[in-house]
Amino acid sequence: MEKRVALLIVLLLLISSCSNPLSVLENPTKYAGLWKEKWILYDEKLNTGGDFMLVPSDPGEPVVSLEEKADDTAYSGRKYLRFSWNGEPIWWEADPPDNPTPCYEHSFSGVCFIAATSYEYYDLTEPRDLSESGYKKLVLYIRGALDKGYYLKIEAPGGSAIDNITPTSSWKKYEVEIYSLFKIKDFLKIVIYYPSAETSSPGRGGHIDIDMVYYER
Amino acid sequence: MKKMFIILIFICINLYASTEEPLLLPGELRLIVYPEVNFILNAPVSGWGVREENLSKMFFKSSEDPKYKFTNGDYLFTELWFRPLRNLKINIGYEGIIGYADSYYRPINLEHRVDAEYKEEFGDEDGFTTKKALKRIKFWRGKIEYSRRNLHTILYKGYGHGGWESEGDIFGFYPEQREVERYRRISGYSIPEGLELDYNIIVKRRNYGKISIATGPEVVWGNGYSFYFKYNYKYRLWVPSLLFKYEEIKWGTEDEYIWAVALTSKYFGVRHFQLEGGILFQPFRVGKEYISTIPDEEESYGDSGYRIEKDKTDYFDAFGIKLIATTRIIPYVDSSKITYTYLGKIAGNLHRFEFGTEKRFTSSYKSYLNLLFQFPVEGPEIPIYEGNESSYGQFITSPRDRDDPLWVNINNRTAIKLSFMFIFDSTPSTWMFKYNEKYIDFWNLNLYENTPLNFIIKYEISYYPGTTDYFPYVNAKGDWIWPGEYDPYGIKPPVFSTAGLWGLKRPIHFLTFLSEISLLKNGLLIFLIKFGEDIATNPVAYTTTTYCSKPLTTLFDLNTLFVKYPFYLKLRYGVNVWGDEEWYRQLGGTVDRIYQFEFKYNINKNHSISLEYTGCREVDGTYFTETLGPYNEFKLSYKGKFSKRFFLWKRE
Numbered sequence: 001m002e003k004r005v006a007l008l009i010v011l012l013l014l015i016s017s018c019s020n021p022l023s024v025l026e027n028p029t030k031y032a033g034l035w036k037e038k039w040i041l042y043d044e045k046l047n048t049g050g051d052f053m054l055v056p057s058d059p060g061e062p063v064v065s066l067e068e069k070a071d072d073t074a075y076s077g078r079k080y081l082r083f084s085w086n087g088e089p090i091w092w093e094a095d096p097p098d099n100p101t102p103c104y105e106h107s108f109s110g111v112c113f114i115a116a117t118s119y120e121y122y123d124l125t126e127p128r129d130l131s132e133s134g135y136k137k138l139v140l141y142i143r144g145a146l147d148k149g150y151y152l153k154i155e156a157p158g159g160s161a162i163d164n165i166t167p168t169s170s171w172k173k174y175e176v177e178i179y180s181l182f183k184i185k186d187f188l189k190i191v192i193y194y195p196s197a198e199t200s201s202p203g204r205g206g207h208i209d210i211d212m213v214y215y216e217r
Numbered sequence: 218m219k220k221m222f223i224i225l226i227f228i229c230i231n232l233y234a235s236t237e238e239p240l241l242l243p244g245e246l247r248l249i250v251y252p253e254v255n256f257i258l259n260a261p262v263s264g265w266g267v268r269e270e271n272l273s274k275m276f277f278k279s280s281e282d283p284k285y286k287f288t289n290g291d292y293l294f295t296e297l298w299f300r301p302l303r304n305l306k307i308n309i310g311y312e313g314i315i316g317y318a319d320s321y322y323r324p325i326n327l328e329h330r331v332d333a334e335y336k337e338e339f340g341d342e343d344g345f346t347t348k349k350a351l352k353r354i355k356f357w358r359g360k361i362e363y364s365r366r367n368l369h370t371i372l373y374k375g376y377g378h379g380g381w382e383s384e385g386d387i388f389g390f391y392p393e394q395r396e397v398e399r400y401r402r403i404s405g406y407s408i409p410e411g412l413e414l415d416y417n418i419i420v421k422r423r424n425y426g427k428i429s430i431a432t433g434p435e436v437v438w439g440n441g442y443s444f445y446f447k448y449n450y451k452y453r454l455w456v457p458s459l460l461f462k463y464e465e466i467k468w469g470t471e472d473e474y475i476w477a478v479a480l481t482s483k484y485f486g487v488r489h490f491q492l493e494g495g496i497l498f499q500p501f502r503v504g505k506e507y508i509s510t511i512p513d514e515e516e517s518y519g520d521s522g523y524r525i526e527k528d529k530t531d532y533f534d535a536f537g538i539k540l541i542a543t544t545r546i547i548p549y550v551d552s553s554k555i556t557y558t559y560l561g562k563i564a565g566n567l568h569r570f571e572f573g574t575e576k577r578f579t580s581s582y583k584s585y586l587n588l589l590f591q592f593p594v595e596g597p598e599i600p601i602y603e604g605n606e607s608s609y610g611q612f613i614t615s616p617r618d619r620d621d622p623l624w625v626n627i628n629n630r631t632a633i634k635l636s637f638m639f640i641f642d643s644t645p646s647t648w649m650f651k652y653n654e655k656y657i658d659f660w661n662l663n664l665y666e667n668t669p670l671n672f673i674i675k676y677e678i679s680y681y682p683g684t685t686d687y688f689p690y691v692n693a694k695g696d697w698i699w700p701g702e703y704d705p706y707g708i709k710p711p712v713f714s715t716a717g718l719w720g721l722k723r724p725i726h727f728l729t730f731l732s733e734i735s736l737l738k739n740g741l742l743i744f745l746i747k748f749g750e751d752i753a754t755n756p757v758a759y760t761t762t763t764y765c766s767k768p769l770t771t772l773f774d775l776n777t778l779f780v781k782y783p784f785y786l787k788l789r790y791g792v793n794v795w796g797d798e799e800w801y802r803q804l805g806g807t808v809d810r811i812y813q814f815e816f817k818y819n820i821n822k823n824h825s826i827s828l829e830y831t832g833c834r835e836v837d838g839t840y841f842t843e844t845l846g847p848y849n850e851f852k853l854s855y856k857g858k859f860s861k862r863f864f865l866w867k868r869e
Contacts, residue, residue, distance in 0.1 A: 028684035032519025
């Protein structure tokens with residue numbers, strides 16, 4: 001009798017340790033097999049399935065912020081994104097070779113539209129392969145106000161970018177050519193940079209508003 | 218701080234004169250003090266380190282040898298009771314947190330929160346100030362209760378309340394709220410809070426029914442300001458009820474309310490049958506657009522196999538009905554209950570059939586069989602992406618979210634459930650449960666049961682073939698969080714599924730076994746075994762990753778309890794069990810192995826000391842939840858109760 005009970009407990013333990021949950025569950029996600037002419041990454045809400053990430057990361061003080069605003073001045077609908085940086089140095093702690101020594105940095109601050117569902121998941125997330133989509137252009141609308149000496153750079157997947165942008169107070173359309181959509185971790189990067197950081201003390205930074213972001217063939 | 222503690226002990230000793238708790242007499246004032254002293258010794262297991270984040274303990278791999286940490290925490294719950302009139306009773310209680318014993322087991326609690334806030338404000342600063350002392354005092358519970366022959370009213374905070382389920386509330390407008398300690402521990406303040414009033418309308422000795430009102434800022438945990446109304450009337454064999462609710466929903470958009478009205482009725486006039494039914498009207502987000510994904514190969518969107526349509530909610534979707542028939546005429550069984558529920562798309566979005574039956578073989582043998590089949594009126598929005606599985610882009614449709622007017626969630630998803638329960642109670646004259654037979658757990662057992670042998674076997678089969686939309690969960694701060702929203706208290710690293718709950722390829726099984734055996738003189742030995750497959754209850758847990766959240770676990774949980782007054786001994790061994798907080802089951806947080814031991818000695822009925830051990834282990838390197846160990850923890854506690862009665866005027 002005791003042997004049977006012991007055997008039963010061992011059996012139960014074996015069963016409970018071996019089960020693979022994914023063999024019992026069925027992912028309901030479906031794929032249409034086709035691609036639309038345009039992929040709206042952001043308009044009223046983020047449509048990437050990912051998240052935003054601030055680079056360098058926010059040290060927890062109100063130096064950099066990304067917020068969603070809602071009013072009638074949006075380019076499309078009511079909502080748009082506002083990225084602000086007051087120009088103060090930010091703690092920069094990237095993996096080598098980008099930055100082997102963590103330090104405070106006031107030369108740039110940016111926001112990325114990432115494929116990962118959170119910045120904490122950035123390294124763990126497999127890159128997205130969008131090469132079959134055929135998108136050739138990143139399009140977005142930006143307005144804003146930057147302090148003297150600050151400029152804007154917009155980077156599309158594959159490394160292509162436009163820079164030296166001085167945003168205006170009214171919405172302006174920007175287009176960046178996409179070189180490659182094979183295994184991407186960032187859908188786009190928008191960076192406010194301060195070229196004279198090495199020789200000048202921090203300025204006042206500024207803010208930019210972002211709306212209607214899309215990929216296009 | 219030490220001085221303060223000595224003073225408090227002195228107060229307690231002086232109060233010790235009367236520890237009996239008599240009923241409160243008119244004119245009586247009673248002071249009750251419940252001191253609690255805890256000593257904790259804990260450390261991560263070898264190869265692991267620990268840090269604190271948002272009150273949680275985060276465990277990580279470390280090459281440093283872990284060191285045991287000793288902490289002491291003393292809490293003093295003090296309450297005052299006063300009965301100035303025969304019909305009026307007043308109670309107010311506060312908790313003083315003198316220090317916090319830094320536990321790894323359930324670290325989210327009010328005492329920890331208070332201690333963290335105190336340290337943030339004052340640091341290690343010495344010296345006593347009133348401001349510092351007040352920071353360590355928290356409201357515990359309080360009520361003002363007034364009763365007359367046909368009126369009962371209570372203003373309360375931190376007290377649980379019953380629901381109206383047995384009084385015609387078949388749609389669950391006003392649910393019971395009993396787990397007050399859990400609400401307070403998680404949210405950090407006393408809940409529920411409100412006013413209840415029951416009034417029997419009696420005119421010239423004739424009863425014209427009963428009015429019940431419940432209202433307050435948080436009558437139901439997690440809701441905002443709410444108002445509930447009920448009117449019951451009894452006319453011969455017919456008992457109709459009118460119900461109304463108006464509640465602020467924190468899971469909705471900002472400052473959003475939901476209101477509903479229901480007319481229900483119970484009728485005893487048909488022979489062998491008891492009939493109950495009702496109609497519901499809940500116009501929530503009427504006229505709002507939603508997306509449907511309908512299985513359709515011919516008009517499928519691309520290769521998805523689904524047709525996509527847009528529709529709008531209307532007033533017809535706000536109606537619901539429920540019909541319940543209880544009868545004893547079905548052959549071979551003693552009683553049966555058949556229930557059909559229809560809730561329109563915005564009233565709950567559900568079709569449900571339930572059948573339950575009971576058969577008593579002898580006075581000691583009893584069995585229950587329950588069958589449930591349900592499906593939503595409007596199915597979930599299936600996530601459809603552009604591209605294919607290896608190269609996908611924008612989602613065309615995604616599970617419905619916070620802004621949508623209707624959802625499929627865990628309560629109304631397509632499901633087939635069958636459960637069978639067999640109870641053997643050798644002493645049926647003394648009930649083996651405390652509350653309700655459907656909860657098989659230690660807290661629901663009558664530990665004074667004197668029986669040679671009792672046992673219960675419950676077997677459940679559940680099958681969920683379909684998916685769901687998104688739906689929120691209550692996080693470790695008591696806030697509503699929707700999938701995709703940032704949860705500072707969530708499982709780390711945060712996970713996010715792009716679909717709702719995944720469907721099952723086959724039914725899952727769960728077995729619960731409980732036995733009670735008399736041992737030694739007046740001793741009771743209880744075994745409780747839970748074994749089977751169980752699913753995580755929020756979409757957040759459903760991903761293909763294997764480092765963190767587990768969407769489905771096959772668990773084995775063995776609990777043993779031996780009670781022989783004044784001794785109490787509890788042992789637990791668990792494999793792949795959910796963490797011991799509700800959000801772990803929602804977010805898919807499991808522990809590979811858990812070992813627990815508790816020995817309690819009741820010095821007398823008001824004082825006890827206990828020694829506890831909790832050990833968690835990570836053994837397989839997958840599905841690791843950072844907040845759930847691995848560690849060892851020992852806890853030594855003393856809990857007491859002292860009271861003192863005062864009579865402000867002459868006793869009647």
